[in-house]
Amino acid sequence: MYTIGVDLGATYIKMGIVDTRARVYSRRKIETPKSAKKALLIDAIIYNIKDIIKASGKKIHRVGIGVPGPVDSQKGIVHYFPNIKGWKEVPLKAILQKRLGMAVELDNDVNAMTLGEFTFGAGRGSDNLVCITLGTGVGGGIIIGKRLYRGGSMTAGEIGHIPINEFGPKCNCAGYACLERYVGNKYILERAKNVFGAGITLERLSALARSRDKKAIAIWTDVAEKLSVALIGVVNLLNPDKIVIGGGVSGAGSLILTPLAKQIKSRAMKDQARHVKIVLAALGPDAGIIGSSLLGVAERSSAKTTVK
Numbered sequence: 001m002y003t004i005g006v007d008l009g010a011t012y013i014k015m016g017i018v019d020t021r022a023r024v025y026s027r028r029k030i031e032t033p034k035s036a037k038k039a040l041l042i043d044a045i046i047y048n049i050k051d052i053i054k055a056s057g058k059k060i061h062r063v064g065i066g067v068p069g070p071v072d073s074q075k076g077i078v079h080y081f082p083n084i085k086g087w088k089e090v091p092l093k094a095i096l097q098k099r100l101g102m103a104v105e106l107d108n109d110v111n112a113m114t115l116g117e118f119t120f121g122a123g124r125g126s127d128n129l130v131c132i133t134l135g136t137g138v139g140g141g142i143i144i145g146k147r148l149y150r151g152g153s154m155t156a157g158e159i160g161h162i163p164i165n166e167f168g169p170k171c172n173c174a175g176y177a178c179l180e181r182y183v184g185n186k187y188i189l190e191r192a193k194n195v196f197g198a199g200i201t202l203e204r205l206s207a208l209a210r211s212r213d214k215k216a217i218a219i220w221t222d223v224a225e226k227l228s229v230a231l232i233g234v235v236n237l238l239n240p241d242k243i244v245i246g247g248g249v250s251g252a253g254s255l256i257l258t259p260l261a262k263q264i265k266s267r268a269m270k271d272q273a274r275h276v277k278i279v280l281a282a283l284g285p286d287a288g289i290i291g292s293s294l295l296g297v298a299e300r301s302s303a304k305t306t307v308k
């Protein structure tokens with residue numbers, strides 16, 4: 001059985017045909033149309049889905065789409081996209097179902113990635129996990145008892161907007177001292193530029209740290225320590241089996257993971273600290289496509305296994 005997974009991002013739309021063992025076929029990556037007109041973006045998604053299906057000759061049963069912003073996944077409505085203009089309360093699921101003539105599942109991209117890592121990636125084998133994505137934004141997805149936890153109005157998981165100080169810099173969510181305000185990649189880059197000059201990139205900062213540059217190591221260690229402040233709270237509150245770290249900045253790998261795990265192990269409450277494993281996401285650039293293909297399906301099958 002084949003599904004199409006679509007990972008709609010502010011920069012790229014990625015999609016592919018995914019089988020039941022998470023193998024991805026006919027990958028496609030196109031630039032997200034920069035036009036403010038949402039009709040153009042919807043047309044691009046539909047054109048590419050139809051084109052992939054036609055070219056593959058495979059029988060496709062459904063489409064799952066992960067999108068970069070808050071949604072009501074039950075009603076299939078996009079509330080808005082922080083980084084794509086012109087979207088407000090758009091019934092995207094209904095629009096796609098009508099024009100594609102097949103079932104469509106919709107959720108936000110971090111929930112999709114969380115489902116992917118939970119089912120086929122670094123979260124396999126755990127019943128309770130928290131996924132955190134580090135990039136321009138800092139997002140989170142929560143699995144409790146093998147199911148996505150969505151919260152009262154379907155917007156749970158905003159780890160990036162946990163305040164880590166009583167006072168601090170203002171955040172674009174209207175709060176201040178939010179985790180994202182310290183470890184979002186533009187803020188890491190700002191700090192790196194102050195030390196290494198305007199030409200530095202995050203990849204270069206990682207390379208410098210790996211070649212034992214003390215100033216570069218200090219920046220990544222500080223990122224890990226800021227992260228740990230929020231995640232120690234998460235570990236104590238939810239007692240997860242695993243914390244899965246994904247997203248662009250997670251490319252820094254052990255530079256973040258080692259000091260982060262050390263902080264959590266030493267500062268979280270004893271039982272929670274001993275139990276939790278801190279791991280890097282495993283699905284790489286396909287995480288969004290695989291995760292989106294599981295929307296609806298993974299939740300239904302996991303619900304079946306939890307009801308005994």
Ligand SMILES: [Zn+2]
Pocket residue numbers: 160161162171172173174175176178180
């Ligand atoms: Zn915030």
